[in-house]
Amino acid sequence: MKLKNAHLVTNLYGVATRRVLYLSFIVQPRPVRSAFTGSEIVQALSQSWRSGFGRGIRLAFYGTLCATLLSACFDVKVPTYKRPDTPEKTAYSKPVVTASETIQPDWWKQFHDPYLDSLVTKAINNNFEFKVLAARIQVAGAQIGEARAGALPTMDLGAGASFEKTTGQPFSKQFNLATQVNWDIDIWGAVEKGVQAQKAEFRATEWDWRAGYLKLVSDVSTTYFQILQFDDQIEQQKQTIATNQKILTIFEGMQNNGLVPKTQVLTQRAELNRLTRELLELRRSRDLADNALATLTGVPAGDFKVPDGHLQKRVQIPVVPQGLPSQLLARRPDLIAAEYRVLEAYDLVGQAKLAQLPTISLTGRGGSASLQLTDLLKSFTFSFLPSINIPILDPSVRAHVKTTEAQTTVVEQQYRATVMSAFEEVENALVNLDSHEKQRVELQQEVAHLSVVAAQIDAQLKEGVISQLEVFETERTLLAAQLALLANHQQLLSDTVTLYKALGGGWPTTTVQNVSKETLQ
Incomplete structure (x- = not known):
């Protein structure tokens, strides 16, 4: 024992x-x-x-x-919560600093784009998936009250009347009133453990809301950057098509004079076909991105379009944090939500173990019956029935304990998996950002060098040293390099968003805190 x-x-x-x-x-x-x-x-x-x-x-x-x-023969000891052990992160790709040095609540405003700010505000107010997360907070709060009600007495009240007429007998009638009060006394605290578990779930849904907030802002920002990148790519693609059209005209003239074979003309026409197809694909991608952004902002797809713009002119690359927050695991909302669910699992195990103990129910019944409605309350009967229930003889109770213990193992492993994913996301964001910054330097130098070449080729053309064809070829090479630099600009913006998201980002605290206080009071 x-x-x-x-x-x-x-x-x-x-x-x-x-x-x-x-x-x-x-x-x-x-x-x-x-x-x-x-x-x-x-x-x-x-x-x-x-x-x-x-x-x-x-x-x-x-x-x-x-x-x-x-x-006493059964294990009814309530487990004490302990945070699941996880592999320690010994070093990051950047130095560790305080969270206030790396994270700002409105971090997306560092891109200095008022239109992006308006899109974020619109998405927060209108996105339906985000509203679902907010509604789940209300549900979890209501479930706290539902769990608390398990420790309170219940009362049922009923009244009725019967009328009967038998042949040869006088008309009879009877009125009755009955009430019953039942109270399952929470002598071991099992109900309170359930309340604590529900409070942990409530806190987890709060942090789900914060994680959803962070994801929504990130999705809006990256989608908006992609749309502006498509606009620049479409414009440069048009310039490339125009340049290649001029080259085709030259080849056709040379072919008419017998200077080049017809195959070279056909090859240039095929190049124009390829460039035109790519232009159509860019426009399609732009429309799809508009639809995605419309859904994020709560507008029906097809009813919303971002005005044409230029990514490099409209959106600035912010200064990237020079270090990582020392309390990364204490900032990421998905990690905090996962840990609250581990705490909830511990409380549910405690509730299941306490449910093995005997329970006492107190039942009181009262009623009255009378042939006259006016005499209904003159006589009243009352009974009191205490009872005891011994659930330890119920095999389902023991099975439920094992189920909750197994579920605890599941959420602990989920927490560890979330921690490992967080480390990977941070490191990947740092690697991408560092690589794209170095590539940007090389691309800027490439564009600068090709610009000098293009200027010299243009000067040589005016002097009649070279042909127009060489000028067009140089312009085409320069446009390709500029397009690569544009893509790099978009990558750096997206990398910055991803890094802020991986570090835990920021969110307004007023709304969710008000919901918490009103619910927990």
């Missing part, structure tokens, strides 16, 4: 016994008086104990005692 739990259940048993004896005293009918003497209270308790009513109390008393001793 696991007698190590006997002291716990014995102490709680004493509390339960005192509650039952107290109730047995207050329900005895007696004249209304302002106070009772000590001897009168003792006498009343003795009479109740020896009466038929007292026999019911004694049965509950002895039954509870036996059940308590049986409960």
Whole structure:
């Protein structure tokens, strides 16, 4: 026998016994008086104990005692919460600093684009998936009250009337009134454990909301950057097509004069076909990005279009944080939500273990019946039925304990997986950002060098040293390099967004905190 739990259940048993004896005293009918003497209270308790009513109390008393001793044979120790162990991150690609040096609540405003700011505000107010996360907070808050209600008495009240007429007999009627009060006493704290578990779930849904906020802002920002990149790509693609059209005209003239074979003309026409196809694909991608941004902002797809713009002119690359927050695991909302769900699992295990202990139910019934409605309240009957339930003999209770313990293992592993994913996301964001910054330097130099070449080629053309064809070829090479630099600009913007998201980003605290306070009070 696991007698190590006997002291716990014995102490709680004493509390339960005192509650039952107290109730047995207050329900005895007696004249209304302002106070009772000590001897009168003792006498009343003795009479109740020896009466038929007292026999019911004694049965509950002895039954509870036996059940308590049986409960000592089972493990009813409530587990103490401990954060799941995870592999430690020994070093990051950047130095560690305080969170205030890396994270700002409105971090997207560092891109200095008022239109982006308006899109973020619109998405936060209108995105339906984000509203679902907010509604789940309300649901979790309501479930806290539902869990608390399990420790409160319940009362049912009913009234009825019957009318009967039998041949040869006078008309008869009867009125009745009945009520029942039932109270399952939470003597071991199982209901309270359920309340604590629900509070942990409530906190987890709060952090789900913050994670959703961070994801929504990130999605809006990256989609907006892609749209502006498509606009620049479409414009440069048009210039490339125009240049290649001029080259085709030159080839056709040369072919007419027998200077180049027809295959070279056909090759240039095929190049124009390819460039035109790519232009159509860019326009398609732009329309799809518009539809995606419309959905993010709560507007039907097709009813929203971002005005044409230039990415490099409209959006500035912000200064990237020079370090990483020292408390990364304490900032990321997905990690905090995952840990709250581990805490919830611990509380549910405790509730399941406490459910193995005996429970006491107090049921009071009262009613009245009369042939006349006016006499209904003149006579009233009342009964009090204490009862004890011993769930340790129910195999489903033990099975439920094992289920909750297994579920705890699941959420602990999920927490560890979330931590590892967080480390990977941060490192990937740092690697991408560092690589694209270095590529940007090379691309800027490439564009600068090709610009010098293009200027010299143009000067040579004016002097008649080279042909127009060489000028067009140089322009085409320069446009390709400029297009690569544009793509790099968009990558750096997206990398910055990804890094802020991986580091935990920022979010307004007022709305969700107000919801929390109103619910938990």
